[in-house]
Amino acid sequence: xxxxxxxxxxxxxxxxxxxxxxxxxxxxxxxxxxxxxxxxxxxxxxxxxxxxxxxxxxxxxxxxxxxxxxxxxxxxxxxxxxxxxxxxxxxxxxxxxxxxxxxxxxxxxxxxxxxxxxxxxxxxxxxxxxxxxxxxxxxxxxxxxxxxxxxxxxxxxxxxxxxxxxxxxxxxxxxxxxxxxxxxxxxxxxxxxxxxxxxxxxxxxxxxxxxxxxxxxxxxxxxxxxxxxxxxxxxxxxxxxxxxxxxxxxxxxxxxxxxxxxxxxxxxxxxxxxxxxxxxxxxxxxxxxxxxxxxxxxxxxxxxxxxxxxxxxxxxxxxxxxxxxxxxxxxxxxxxxxxxxxxxxxxxxxxxxxxxxxxxxxxxxxxxxxxxxxxxxxxxxxxxxxxxxxxxxxxxxxxxxxxxxxxxxxxxxxxxxxxxxxxxxxxxxxxxxxxxxxxxxxxxxxxxxxxxxxxxxxxxxxxxxxxxxxxxxxxxxxxxxxxxxxxxxxxxxxxxxxxxxxxxxxxxxxxxxxxxxxxxxxxxxxxxxxxxxxxxxxxxxxxxxxxxxxxxxxxxxxxxxxxxxxxxxxxxxxxxxxxxxxxxxxxxxxxxxxxxxxxxxxxxxxxxxxxxxxxxxxxxxxxxxxxxxxxxxxxxxxxxxxxxxxxxxxxxxxxxxxxxxxxxxxxxxxxxxxxxxxxxxxxxxxxxxxxxxxxxxxxxxxxxxxxxxxxxxxxxxxxxxxxxxxxxxxxxxxxxxxxxxxxxxxxxxxxxxxxxxxxxxxxxxxxxxxxxxxxxxxxxxxxxxxx
Amino acid sequence: xxxxxxxxxxxxxxxxxxxxxxxxxxxxxxxxxxxxxxxxxxxxxxxxxxxxxxxxxxxxxxxxxxxxxxxxxxxxxxxxxxxxxxxxxxxxxxxxxxxxxxxxxxxxxxxxxxxxxxxxxxxxxxxxxxxxxxxxxxxxxxxxxxxxxxxxxxxxxxxxx
Numbered sequence: 001x002x003x004x005x006x007x008x009x010x011x012x013x014x015x016x017x018x019x020x021x022x023x024x025x026x027x028x029x030x031x032x033x034x035x036x037x038x039x040x041x042x043x044x045x046x047x048x049x050x051x052x053x054x055x056x057x058x059x060x061x062x063x064x065x066x067x068x069x070x071x072x073x074x075x076x077x078x079x080x081x082x083x084x085x086x087x088x089x090x091x092x093x094x095x096x097x098x099x100x101x102x103x104x105x106x107x108x109x110x111x112x113x114x115x116x117x118x119x120x121x122x123x124x125x126x127x128x129x130x131x132x133x134x135x136x137x138x139x140x141x142x143x144x145x146x147x148x149x150x151x152x153x154x155x156x157x158x159x160x161x162x163x164x165x166x167x168x169x170x171x172x173x174x175x176x177x178x179x180x181x182x183x184x185x186x187x188x189x190x191x192x193x194x195x196x197x198x199x200x201x202x203x204x205x206x207x208x209x210x211x212x213x214x215x216x217x218x219x220x221x222x223x224x225x226x227x228x229x230x231x232x233x234x235x236x237x238x239x240x241x242x243x244x245x246x247x248x249x250x251x252x253x254x255x256x257x258x259x260x261x262x263x264x265x266x267x268x269x270x271x272x273x274x275x276x277x278x279x280x281x282x283x284x285x286x287x288x289x290x291x292x293x294x295x296x297x298x299x300x301x302x303x304x305x306x307x308x309x310x311x312x313x314x315x316x317x318x319x320x321x322x323x324x325x326x327x328x329x330x331x332x333x334x335x336x337x338x339x340x341x342x343x344x345x346x347x348x349x350x351x352x353x354x355x356x357x358x359x360x361x362x363x364x365x366x367x368x369x370x371x372x373x374x375x376x377x378x379x380x381x382x383x384x385x386x387x388x389x390x391x392x393x394x395x396x397x398x399x400x401x402x403x404x405x406x407x408x409x410x411x412x413x414x415x416x417x418x419x420x421x422x423x424x425x426x427x428x429x430x431x432x433x434x435x436x437x438x439x440x441x442x443x444x445x446x447x448x449x450x451x452x453x454x455x456x457x458x459x460x461x462x463x464x465x466x467x468x469x470x471x472x473x474x475x476x477x478x479x480x481x482x483x484x485x486x487x488x489x490x491x492x493x494x495x496x497x498x499x500x501x502x503x504x505x506x507x508x509x510x511x512x513x514x515x516x517x518x519x520x521x522x523x524x525x526x527x528x529x530x531x532x533x534x535x536x537x538x539x540x541x542x543x544x545x546x547x548x549x550x551x552x553x554x555x556x557x558x559x560x561x562x563x564x565x566x567x568x569x570x571x572x573x574x575x576x577x578x579x580x581x582x583x584x585x586x587x588x589x590x591x592x593x594x595x596x597x598x599x600x601x602x603x604x605x606x607x608x609x610x611x612x613x614x615x616x617x618x619x620x621x622x623x624x625x626x627x628x629x630x631x632x633x634x635x636x637x638x639x640x641x642x643x644x645x646x647x648x649x650x651x652x653x654x655x656x657x658x659x660x661x662x663x664x665x666x667x668x669x670x671x672x673x674x675x676x677x678x679x680x681x682x683x684x685x686x687x688x689x690x691x692x693x694x695x696x697x698x699x700x701x702x703x704x705x706x707x708x709x710x711x712x713x714x715x716x717x718x719x720x721x722x723x724x725x726x727x728x729x730x731x732x733x734x735x736x737x738x739x740x741x742x743x744x745x746x747x748x749x750x751x752x753x754x755x756x757x758x759x760x761x762x763x764x765x766x767x768x769x770x771x772x773x774x775x776x777x778x779x780x781x782x783x784x785x786x787x
Numbered sequence: 788x789x790x791x792x793x794x795x796x797x798x799x800x801x802x803x804x805x806x807x808x809x810x811x812x813x814x815x816x817x818x819x820x821x822x823x824x825x826x827x828x829x830x831x832x833x834x835x836x837x838x839x840x841x842x843x844x845x846x847x848x849x850x851x852x853x854x855x856x857x858x859x860x861x862x863x864x865x866x867x868x869x870x871x872x873x874x875x876x877x878x879x880x881x882x883x884x885x886x887x888x889x890x891x892x893x894x895x896x897x898x899x900x901x902x903x904x905x906x907x908x909x910x911x912x913x914x915x916x917x918x919x920x921x922x923x924x925x926x927x928x929x930x931x932x933x934x935x936x937x938x939x940x941x942x943x944x945x946x947x948x
Contacts, residue, residue, distance in 0.1 A: 012880055019888025020876040020895060022822015022862035029821035122805065201826045201834060201889040201923050253824075253889030254923050286827035506887030506924045676883045676929060683926030707831035707921070715917035715927040720910070720945055745926075 006519035007736075010672035013511040014526075015504070024251045027205035027222050032279040035207070036065055038272065039124035040265070040282070041114040041131050042291065043106040046140035046363040046700020047152070050104055050113070054132040058116055061130060063123030065276045068115040068268070070103025076271065079262055079327070080236040082228075083334040084477040085359070088167035093359070095163075096155040098327040098366075100237070100264045100271070106135070107154055107326035108363050109702050110291025112264055117276050121283075140700030144300060144321040144360040154326055154361040163324050163333065163359035168341040172414055176354040179315035183306035187389035192772040193377045195298035195323065195694040196687075197710060198370045200505075202253020203284035204293065208269030210277070215244055219270045223249040224259045224503050225543020228480070230535050232262040232330065238271055245270075249533040252505035256684070257369040258293045259505070260545045261330035265292070290705040295694055296370020298323035299336065303381040305389050313350040313404045318381060320357045325366035332368045333359065338476050339374030339464070339546075345413035346382045347424045347460040347638060348404040353414045363700045369545065371684055371746040375463040383459035383751035388769055391762065397755070398437070398458055402428060409729075417464060419636045424460060426727040427662040428640045431458070434722045435642035435660035443644070443657075444763065453647040454657070455760025458640065461748035465740035466551030466635035466731075483630035484553035485539035488517070488560040490568075490623035492609035494602035496521075496528045498560075501541010502553035503533050507677070507742065509549060512670045513557060516736065520561050522587040523601055539626055547740030550669065551635050551731065558735045559627035567623060571604050574615045635731045635739040639663035643686075643752040647760040652781030654690060654757055660722040661748065666730040666739040674741045678723045681745015687713035688746075689753035693774050711774070761787075793854045795820070796864025804851045810844075811835040813851035814861060822862040822892050826921070833920030836893035836900075837861045843900035845919070862892035865899070875899055875937045882942070884933035886924035894920050898934045907938050 003009040018024050055067040079098040086092055101112045114131050118124035141147045141154055147161040154161055167173065180186055207220040217240055223229050226247040233247075234240040252259060265282050272280045284292065299320050306315040322336035341355035390397035405424045412418045432438070440456045447454035467473070470481035487499040496517060504510055514528035531537050541553060569583040572590035576583070582593045591598035607614055608623040644657045661678050668674050691711035695704045704710040730737030750773065757775050761768045766787040771779055792801040795818070802817045814820045814837070823846055826834035835846040838860040867873050872880060875898050885891040894917070901908060901916045908916065913931045922930060936942045 013883065013885075015888070016880040016885055017872065019885055019891050020862075020872060020879055021866050022820070022892055024822075024888050026821075026824075026889065028815075028825075031819075122807070199923055200887065201832060201921065202824070202887065203826065251888065253826075254887040256923070286829070286832070508886070672883050676886060676925060679926035679928040680886065680924045681926075684923070706829045707827050708829050712831075712921050712923070713926075714921060715931060716911070716914040718914075718927055720931070721926065721928055 005525055006515055007669050009515060009670065011511055011515055011525060011670055013508045015508065015510045026202055026251045026253055027207065027220050028283050030207055030220050030250070032207060032209055035279040035281050036117050036119060036276060037121040037124050038269065038280050038282045039116045039121065039128045040112045041128045042288065043102065043109055043111045043113050045106060045135065045137050046109050047138040048106045048135040049138065050102065050106060051134040051136060053114060055114065057130040058127040061123065061127040063119035064127045065117045067131070068101060068272065070099060070101040073100045074103065076100060077237045079264060080232055081328040081333065082330045082479050084479065085164050085166055085333040085337050086477060087164040088170055093164035093333055094158045095328060096158055100267050108365050109700055110365055115268060117272055117280055140363040142362055142364065142696050142698055142700050144323055144362060147360050147362050148358060154363055161361045163361055166337050166357045168337070168355045169415060172352055172354045176315045176317050176352045179352045180304055180306045180317055183314055184309040185307045185393060186304055187385055187392055188302065188304045189385045189388055189770055190302045191381065191384060191770060193297045193299040193301065193380055194688060194773045196296045196370055196692050197290055197694050198256040198258035198293060198296055199712060200254030200256055200258065203286055203289045204259065204263065204265065205283045206266045206269040207279060207281045208273035209279045210274040216246065217244060217270055217274070218246045218248065219266060220248045220250065221266050222252050222259050223247070224252065224255040224505060224545055226503065226533055226535050227501065227540050228543055229262050229266060233267050233270060237267045246536045249503055252503065255505045256371045257296065257373055257545060261294050261368055286707065287705055290710065291365055291702055294329045294366050294368035295325065296367065297377060298367050299377045301381050303385045305385045307389060311393060311395060311400060311403060313348055315352040316344055316350050316382070318344065318355050322357055322359045323364065323367050324359050324361055325364045326361060327366050329366035329368035332366060335369050335374045340378050342415050342417045342464060343375050343378040343462060344382060344415050346379065347406060347462050349406045351414060355415065364696055371681065372743045373546070375743065376747045376750060379461045379747050380751050384754060384770065387755045398428065401460055417634060420633055420732045421729040422636060422638050422664060423727060423729050424638060427638065427664050430662035430724055430727050431640040431642055431660060434662060434724050435658065437642065447646050453649055453760040453764045455645050455647065455756040455758065455763060457643045457752040457755030457759055459748065459751040459755060460638070460640045461744065462636055462638040463743060463747050464634035465547035465637055466631050466734065467546040467548050468634060469632060470630050480542065481630070482542055483628050484556050485541045485626065485628045486553060486557035486560045487539050487624065487626040488557065488564050490564055490605050492606055494523065494527065494605040497531055498528065498557055499531045499538040500553050500557060501538060501543060502549035503544045507544065507549060508670065508673045512673055513554065515669050516554060516557065517561055520565065521585065521601060547742040550736065550738050551734055551740050552629060552631055554736055554738065555734045556627045556629035559629055560625045563625035563627060564623055567619060568604050570619055571607055571614065572599050575599050575604065575607060575613065632733040635666070635734070637663065637665050637739040637741065637744055639744060639748060641748040641752045643756040645756040645760055647757060647780065649764060649784065652777035652784065654775055654780060656686060656719050658719055658722065661724070661745065662727060663725045663741065663744050664727045664729055665725050665741045666728055667737040668725055668728065669738070671725065674725055675723050677741045678745045679721055681743060682721055682749045683713050683718055684746045685749025686718060686753055689750040689773050689775060691717065691774050789852050791851050791855050793857045793859055795859045796861060806850065806852060808851045809847050810849045810851045810854050811846035814846060820861055820863055824889055824892055826889065831921065833893040833897060834890050836896040836920065838896060838900060843897055862895060865895060878933040878937035882929045882933040882936055884925065884929045890920060890922045894922065894930055898937065901934065902938055907940060910935065
């Protein structure tokens, strides 16, 4: 019988009511008295020297308050990078300055060159068109291998376009080379992980405000982590002390990673609000979003998988070029390294692994974390090369995976992480059941009768979530701690406000977090509210990304609630004239063990705030506790996915016939929300595999900068999914036993789609080893007809 | 500036607009009805869908001045008279048909137009009708399920939560 409240219940989301009635409060819905509007003039060339900018006409146009150029920001810091990677030779990565407004040089299409602040948006736009620029265009650096070969540099002050050359684990290299030399079989694939744009449906927005009376800056922004923005912008860019800077992220319309980072427009609006003594608002258009939101993925990889004569994996060696774009976005250097190399063991007990990553500057928009961030790239390479090995060896791809599964936990991989728990056989068996793998041959025969090809693709995945132990990531180059925080504030009448560092922008924290507190205390969920997204209200928390909210912030919330309960038990013991140790809390009632003496939750909380009969000599009045939680390890969600496709050999058109996902997320708080997270991730992964591609021409023009050109997955591109999360091996090191579910769908789905299409093609007699994503009809048809 | 008058959710409103002011902008900026969202600038995403004289329209594709005299319905007018969620809104909540909520007003307005035209749509009819509404969070599974449930169809056989 499913529960109807607390942990494990599919409680309907309370936030839905405001969103369904048009009462959500997103950043663009905020308008402040006296507000002005900024229009950014953006570069329409990829690489140029700025000789001069003439703003005089614009400045005299109606409604214009001020026109800003790079010169106005000379005294201000650049946008900081939050992670320093050390290269194979022990040297720090190259780290160029990242200006708020381009000064002297333009380095990518979309870079801000000037900004007009005016009374109305239309006046700002009109004046923006009157700004004249004298530019000397330079050759653009777009292709990564050309970029490292020499020639034009993106940053003149750097030694070249290589940001770092990273080897992991460097000490493994010799053993890996040896294992590959001695292997019975080596499968090699060269592949591209296509550049994507996250595309949350809400474009970014920033509203800067400055109150002269108390020297207070306020920024409303579309962020997944308001404290991170406050820290980066206050300390590193604008030099505003933290107590004079408030950052608010209200309802945020999706993030998927791209709203983690600190962006120039946020710093601009905060800076300009003080300069023009009026609030300044910026609302991104979708076209601007395509050329200013950090992009994702963009890896070019060669992977080799070595096997012995019994088909056991003996080594993996990879060489990857990872595009950084023109500047280092906030967490960009960590994505192809620590979020990618550490996952190259996958679900398998490969004894020797070596990963080489060359991060490269190009004249493109900066690239950073997008849903999965490094882990989809690792999963894609590994699960593609395993499938190809199975084809070359003539063995069943599921059997080959099974044979090589890690089966004993904890398991220390050769790439520096330790999986605490898992059961890959269980998720694979569940997948075979829900995907009806046994019935595939009959479905294929039916498709073939209709002149179509049918393919089944399977893959496994593992990810590292719950980022992360601060002392570990500090050693790896993180310039921040990665704990989270929560304050549980019990009100006098017993209701509870929980202030959390995590931010909810679609994940449903306002519903699922109260389920946990309700379970712990035994009061109804509607007596508990979550407060998030405002640095003036919440404790210093690191925000939401990397599927960490419940595993890290949820753990902080549990710890804070435990402190509250311990104190409440002392108060109850006093009221019941019993010993603390004998007090039990169940269903919102404290009782003395083995007696019928009890006192209700609300009576205890009232006593805490009206302490007339209260042990004041032992404990303070009030009932409010804060906890910071720093995880002991990453969490390791894992699972197995299957995609079934039908392919029209005449046109190369692929349709997704079914998609199945068997995930192990450890314990689950709200199964409905978890399924929804997986659905959305699968759609983004299928989008990457079949539709989406962020594309530049050789001159650095972004040729996919609108929804007319960038193919977003639509309802008629996708089927109903079959998802299951009943295989649960709880995380061993956090109090809820949870692992995180936000990214799994996007990590686990692209390889199974590509594996399915290649299975279909090869079943028709064509020998095709690989097709790069997205598998458009043109690419599929061409591969089939050139085979 | 041009004066425009229209009926929005049954109530007559008027305002002064530039010729280039879009209906979506008029709703959001002049009338402070921020339930209608703007997610793109090429009339692709559908977050701004409203009904104009009973038909679903992307309010970023028409000028406010073109709505002179029209009967406009927006997300703010969809709930029942007592403030409770209407059948479509309730189905979206029951079936988890929204996550971040940004595309949701357009989805609900498109769903209402679909069910008016086709009271019992099949799965493929729902998917085809939503071609002009992009959602990045849900993968559409629960949106399609919610709309079919709102039409009175039994969706209990459709997989998952």
